[in-house]
Amino acid sequence: MKLKTYLALILCLAVSAAALAGCGKQPGNTSNGGGGGTQGGITKDTVVIVTSGDPGRLRSDTLNSLKEIPFNRLAYDYLFTRNSKGEFEPCICQSYELDSDSLGVTLHLRQGVKFHDGNTMTADDVLASLYYGKQDTASGSQLDFIDFDNSKPLDDNTLYLKFNRTNGVWQSSFLAIGIIERSAYEAAASPDEFYLNPMTTSAYVLENWVSGDSLTFKAFPDHWYGAPKIENIIVRVISESSVALMELQTGGADVLFNLSLANYESACKMENVTGYDKQPPIINVFLGCNLENEALSNPDVRKAIACAIDWDAICAGAFDGAAVPCVSPLGRNALGFDTKWETEYPYPYSPEKAKEYLAAAGYADGLALRVLVDETPSRQLMAEQLSNMFAAVGITLTIDKYDAATTDDIVANSSDYDLYIRGAYNNSGDIVTFLRTSMGFTAINADADKELGPVYADYLNRISAEMDQTARAGLYKEFQEAFLNDMMYWMPGVQMTIYAAYNSAIDGIEWPGEYWIWNNAYFK
């Protein structure tokens, strides 16, 4: 009996303790987050945004993936922002003057900007933000053009940055580096500790973060843009898209982002839900080539592949119609996109032409290739469609499926592939970065130029160095010409449409470019 009593007692205590510990509190306050109109009569002061994954840490560069667009500006402010036309607009930096030799810039910062702890931002904080951002973030590699030893604050609101080389995309390089408070960063035990709740100037303050569950932000009344009208924003992690849709329907969520077309159409049929769609300026999915492969090193083989692909069919099949084919290595909204390629794309779908190119390359009897694809369902469907299309022209395509980490590793560190299907959404820099990484992730290193090839590298270097926007646009046009007519190192794929659905009771959300602004949002 004694043993039974002890065991029963231990079990009861353990269960009680776990029950008390395991059931958490609802995130944010109790003012009923979530819209959908099912909590009528209650004052709404909380917006619930659904995301598919926890960001892990609040470094400014890790908040730039597709799924974080609705909330990536909640934690940080930046020197500049970018509108839907790709034009830079002032943010923390109100104006600037480039040196006559383009080897330096004087930034005039907004006055009276406050950090969440009440301290006023100075030029020294901005300089520290760039310095530590370069050190702590992967996007910091784009700041290697800054000569920090010779950069300095001229006064509290003026910062001089010295460049060690000209850089036509210098503004883009700042897009992923958020402004932090220097003293708070240096007082933290480690950068990791600081980035769990960084001290910034953003419109919302991180109040609570339950890892894997939710982040709760509260309005910062002293924000320079004006006190936000919505008091609380909760970012909830819901990985299952159908469950997220049901939360929207029942009022447990207000904003869903990056929906599939089917879910978007279902959401639009709901009462009190508004739909919104947009196309980003960058190609979302493309087909990469291993140029070390003997066949693929032949331009005619690559052109044959380009002609063998029916991108319209892939958009309809693999992407449910929620994508459009690309006709250029640049996305349609990107700076320098040449509209002539809409009608003059040199590789329209033509199996006969593909066979001609293969014959010219010496592969009239056929060719065997392997394509690497990750677990994304649309890309796997695309691989299967490619297999059928290639079979029609005599190319036998074997599909190798792995998870994302493995496919990235294979492409970056081995030659154990021929083709690979890759996605990209980079809103933290200029398209030049995408054009480098689309060559297989090995481009950002000391031998980048060698790996890119002399012509490709030369174009990217000239584009990067060109300070004048109009001249850069011209260089982009030349690049497109050379790429499509001669190089075709990779196959421009599709541009996906981004679908969002949100509670119709919310108004005033701004979606200028690659992020949402919540300052003027309110409940009607």
Added chain:
Amino acid sequence: MLRYIVKRILALIPVLFCVAFLIFTMMYFSRGDPATMTLGDQATEEQLAEWRAARGLDKPFWQQFGSYIWGIVSRGDLGVSYKTGQHVTQSLLERFPTTFVLAVATCAIAIVFGVLLGILAANRQGTWVDNLLRVLGMAGVSIPIFWLGLLLILWMAVEHQWFPVSGWYGPRYVVLPALTMGLTFTASIMRTTRSSMLDCIRQDYVTTARAKGQRESVITYHHVLRNALIPIITAAGNVFGISLCGAVITEQVFSIPGLGSLMINAINTRDYPLVRGSVLLLATSFAVVNLLVDLLYACVDPRIKAQFVSSARTGAKKPEEEPADKKPGANLQKGGD
């Protein structure tokens, strides 16, 4: 008995060492670079190399494994998550109670319904009730958990709004996920209970009890069920262990911040310390559950307790002989007779 428990706990050490070695080796040789997964594809080679060096990933396998084991033994340190920078122990302690509560609730539902339905099926053997329950049992073990979960959400949360759709913010949020897993495991416990009860119902002591005019309910619950408990306890222990380790799908469907979702995300992002820590914790939990199940056997069946005691004493004492006047039906245990 205490010596038996201590022996079993000590036996955990080599088991956990083997688990640690296996998971360490598997993660070491799996493709995928945690540096690239953490820093992104815009990182330079120098940044990636520096990141790896800072975490000892550039060292040989045995050195890495040795450091890992030494960290656990000397400081109880399971490492730091690559993605969040948080100590693995802290991450696990934050998530484990959630999974534990879900597992307990699942077990409660599975055991209560499973045992009752199993008893009903056994008592009504051969009738339409038995046949129906067996069909339901087969359906229960066949239905995918994610499908059942989504169905319950649609019906109970969206259609009738009796419960919330997802999340983990209070007792109401436990119901649907626990029902989802519990109903699936109810079927397996029901089948085990039925089969075990049928074995015991045919025993002579049951016939004797009936012949003596005992009520059927007393026979069922105080004689048959108590003797049928061993396989049921085994099944319940398995259910609890599987609930702890296998709640991944349920946690994904219901957006529960538990150990399963933590582990899946860690595997996808090659967050080695978190994966190793999660697996070790689950292995430990499973081992502890097995130990508790074995101890429960001893509570339920005195013969097993005697075996434990004698095995712990290394054979110094012989087991007591049965009394000569012990009548047939000695298995008849106390229970309101």
